Amino acid sequence: MNLLAVVDASVKKEGLQDLTMRRTASSVPFAGRYRLIDFTLSNLVNSDVSTVGIFPSYPLASLLDHIGVGKSWDLDRRKNGLYFLPVTQRDGGLSSVGAFAALEEHIQFFTKSNQPHVVVTNSFVVTQLDFRDMLKQHIDSGADITEAVSKGVSLKNYILSKELLIELIQTHQDKKVVSVEDVVNLKKSPHTFNEYEYEGYFAVIDSVQSYFEASLDLLDEENRGKLFLPDRPIYTKVKDEPPTRYINGSKVRRALIANGSTVMGEVIDSTISRGVYIKKDARIEKCIIMQKSIVEENCDLKYVIADKEVYIGKGVVLHGTAEQPIVLRKGETVTKEDLR
Amino acid sequence: MNNKVVAMLLAGGQGSRLKSLTYTIAKPALPFGGKYRIIDFPLSNCTNSGIDTVGVLTQYQPHVLHSYIGLGTPWDLDRHNGGVTMLPPYAEIDGIKWYAGTASAIYQNITFLQTCEPEYVLILSGDHIYKMDYELLIDYHKEHEADVTISVLEVPWEEASRFGVIHVDNKMEVKEFDEKPEKPKSNLASMGVYVFNWKKLKAYLESDNISEESSHDFGKDILPAMLENGEKMVAYPFKGYWKDVGTVESLWEANMDLLDLNSGLNLHDPDWRIYSSNPQLPPQVINETGTVEGSMVNEGCVISGEVLKSIIFQNVTIEEDTSISESVIMGGVIVKKGAKLHRVIVPPGLEVPERFEIRNQQDKVILLTQEKLDEWKERDHK
DSSP states (O other), X not given: OOEEXXXXXXXXXXXXXXXXXXXOGGGOEETTTEEHHHHHHHHHHHTTXXXXXXXXXXXXXXXXXXXXXXXXXXXXXXXXXEEEOOOSOTTOOOSSSSBHHHHHXXXXXHHTOOOSEEEEEESSEEEOOOHHHHHHHHHHHTOSEEEEEETTEEEEEEEEEHHHHHHHHHHHHHHTOOBHHHHHHHOOSSOOEEEEEOOSOEEEOOBHHHHHHHHHHTTSHHHHHHHSBTXXXXXXXXXXXXXXXXXXXXEEEEEEEOTTOEEOSEEEEEEEOTTOEEOTTOEEESOEEOTTOEEOTTOEEESEEEOTTOEEOTTOEEEOOXXXXXXXOTTOEEOTTTTO | OOOXXXXXXXXXXXXXXGGGGGSSSOGGGOEETTTEETXXXXXXXXXXXXXXXXXXXXXXXXXXXXXXXXXXXXXXXXXXXXXXXXXXXXXXXXXXXXXXXXXXXXXXXXXXXXXXXXXXXXXXXXXXXXXXXXXXXXXXXHXXXXXXXXXXXXXXXXXXXXSEEEEEOTTOBEEEEEESXXXXXXXXXXXXXXXXXXXXXXXXXXXXXXXXXXXXXXXIIIHHHHHHTXXXXXXXXXXXXXEEOOSHHHHHHHHHHTTOTTSSOXXXXXXXXXXXXXOOOOOEEEOTTOEEESXXXXXXXXXXXXXXXXXXXXXXXXXXXXXXXXXXXXXXXXXXXXXXXXXXXXXXXXXXXXXOBOOOGGGOOEEOOHHHHHHHHHHHOO
């Protein structure tokens, strides 16, 4: 494959702050058993792209732990494969995709590779983009830069020649542009632009609100069918979780549930990650419960996002709204006493 | 003195009483518990007990096992030193030597064992479901300064004649070993788990190999010979869940045991995980019309019908207006609209047709087969 990939995992989204206190947007859990970056990496490998540079921002630990040497995506290769390319600037990370300052620090990633084209992608727009198709259309168009769009929304995925990217990296300060996205948005440049119209599933996750909506949209069979395609699987770090057990008395309706969980109570219109405990007579509706969280007996939760390892004590009642779901941060404990 | 332990896992068994479930795979490769194969249990026990050198002896239908185990990565057995080694029978100048019995399987891999230079050899069976810390067994073996230690389990008296039955004195030294006796004198059953001092075992294997009367079996030949010669043989009392899934009924029972929180077989134990290969599948979905109670469900399933007290493997689709109870539905099965299954084991990949129902006499466990489905269609459901 003559395409090199830049995964910009450093993009900062203010609206996601509650979920990104100790991780970057790229490692926010999504759809029960995935992190946002899984969708990007899976699209790349499903499109035969085998040289992938991940440009992360701090804190790194969560993302690094998740990606490892890239084995889950078959990117642990002798030749090419996965490159983890952090920057020295700890407060790095822009709100736009493809920051030149970061790419400049790792200019060798580009100069030493032999692929003629580069896709600059991100990890907060969930798609099933086929980069082979996008590259073909880019080459046919003869344009300098191709941007993927869907229904008038930019998917913040760009293809350009490596030569042009290196030139942009080297001259960005003089030209007063900070990122590939910036160059595309300015449009006041000598370059020619092309749009690649994409028709499949997409979700831009840039706020708690959009995260919540996109998560619950997956309870809809049609949306799920567009995201989970049997011939383009979504890969993630595997965990040795047993199948989920449903204890006598459980009631479950319209739910997306990962392995390793125990359901004793009632789950409606919700997504549940791996290793979650929903205890007896607890009721969960329109909620997102992440990995290893515990919901104790007689809880009543509606419109709640519980991040990883949250503990919700007996009898806690929390009702958010569709517009403003309540977010419980990673590791938080909520008891009835706290709410008095 | 080194303390090295090598585990030899006997995985060549056919399991003929499991009928069509083991026509194309060996018994240790049998799917179990919604996600696993039986061999995951002894392999995970090795990993969790710190045993990092494991030989897996295969013979009957080995292909699925070989490709499943691969380099041993899921069990952390892809090591520079040791790790997992697949040991099928092989050809020598004077022909192919099939494994005639459990002891001959080990005898024919003496070269492999020599290169490992073990002090102790742990013999395991690939077709039992149990969680066991082999380190405790080996410590016990060392403390008792035994030549061989047999792991034993108390079984109900009426079942004792199915096993190798052991008679011990008050120091747990074995006095008698009866392989499947008609009238058992004890209810201590051998689990087919033995620790040998390697040098001693090697000598017995060599003399057993040239004996013409021998059936080359641990229970029938090696252990009685050692006892006769006064070697120190002790019994290690194992407590916990252990099941030999030899029949369709016992396979069903073991699956149902997973649904009983008091059965002693808990897969949701983070301190003793059962490792397995993990296919990349989306989370399970329970739809608007679906209900799930008292069951275990794996990833990739879409449930739109009623599921009660059942084990549902990966990638199973259960359509609307269906009723599944006390059943085991293996990977990739599709249960079409209106079908009803009670106490049925559905092997991987079958498609249960619309409105299919099987008359279940006296609550017997039924193993569904393609032939049974075809017959049903032929009969009156064209």
